[in-house]
Amino acid sequence: MAMLRDWGLALGRRAGRPVARVQKDSGDPEVERIRVAAAAADWSTVRDVLEGRPESEDRTELVRAVGATAGAERWIAEVLAAEPDAPLPRLVAGFRHITWAWEARTAARATQVSRAQFEVFHARLRTAEEWLYEAAEREPGWTTPWVGLITTGRGLQVGREAARRRFEAAVRRDPHHVPVHQQRLQQVCAKWSGSHEEMHAFARASVFGAPGGTPLGQLVARAHIEHWLHLDSRAGEAHMTRPETVASLREAAEHSYRHPDFVRSGGWLEVYNTFALAFSLAGDHASARECFAATEGRVTEAPWDYVGADPVAAYKKHHAASRR
Known part of the structure; x- marks a missing residue:
């Protein structure tokens, strides 16, 4: 399954009846705005949109939209060099490297992924971790870096204890953050490092x-x-x-x-x-x-x-x- 997907909606009509359609955003106009800006390497607009959506209102989808933009790894490198102490470029770079990592790995089963693909996958995830930890250090109250770190931890197989600590760090900042819990549910699935029993128990408790x-x-x-x-x-x-x-x-x-x-x-x-x-x-x-x-x-x-x-x-x- 492709990781870190953006969720989407669109509504069309045919003869007065709804026509099912899918679109990669939640209907929030700022998602499309930031996606267009990211595709144009317009960091000024990307920054304005992100700064206009506080962490308390969950800007994870906006950051994911930038991270899903092809080529963003090139222009964000220039921003990082120009703003060496700013947390937002690090957050964006982290999420871009997560998506970029899964692009290299693909959604195939592990047995069908080559050694070369795994090497690129892990290298990009390790880079993502560096940027995300730096963002978290600069803005200790932010939840979004921890959404990314839960994801990178799963891909890098950091182990159950480390994965649990990352989740706990996230919920200390926002106890009911939906993307945080979605990522943790994946972690405790049987297909990763958990079990059906642990997965159902986590879901119900949450x-x-x-x-x-x-x-x-x-x-x-x-x-x-x-x-x-x-x-x-x-x-x-x-x-x-x-x-x-x-x-x-x-x-x-x-x-x-x-x-x-x-x-x-x-x-x-x-x-x-x-x-x-x-x-x-x-x-x-x-x-x-x-x-x-x-x-x-x-x-x-x-x-x-x-x-x-x-x-x-x-x-x-x-x-x-x-x-x-």
Whole structure:
């Protein structure tokens, strides 16, 4: 799976009905603005956008958008040289090197990645770590550097204890930061260094340790989707349709998007899309329809890229199944 993806939405209409589309941003106009500026090597605009979005309002998506821009590693090097003490260029350089590292590795299974690819992957991640630690040292209150460090730590296989310390450093700064928890969930998956039991326990503790209406509710749905992916088709279907699985999804939904305090801002579409897939796989078509209706055809890249190369096609397939 491609790492550090930006989440996206777009809404079209055909004959008065929503047409599902995917676009790599959350609908925040500043994401597109910063992406255009990054592509043009316009550091002045990139800096203005980032400085205009405080850490308390989660600027992770904006930094990721710059990091995902091809060629950004060239112009950010010039900025680093020109601003040797500034934390923002280091933050951007760190995220660019993370994305650049996974571009070299690709989304292939480890057995299909060459030694040369792994060498480039690890070298770029080590460079990312240097920039991110420097950003964190210059701005101790920032959470975003730690989002990056949790990711680099997983790629570099720093070990369970070091990975745990990085997560704890992040949540000390922002206890309910969604990208931080998403990255930690990946760390405790069976496919990395954890287990199904640890993954589900982490998801539940994170969700129910947060106030009602939390967007972290999606972690429970993501955990079940990860579990499903790890199994063969028959065992995966059996897991998703277990009464216990359906009950856990409904309980998380009640504490998340069904809660009266849930706010449709930030990554709210990601919450609905993730629950839509989980409920669809679980055979709870009424709950899936509820989530699909809330999206109004607006498709986030994840979780649909888990179930097909084309997120829109996967969304449409499960949407159709939920209406039968």
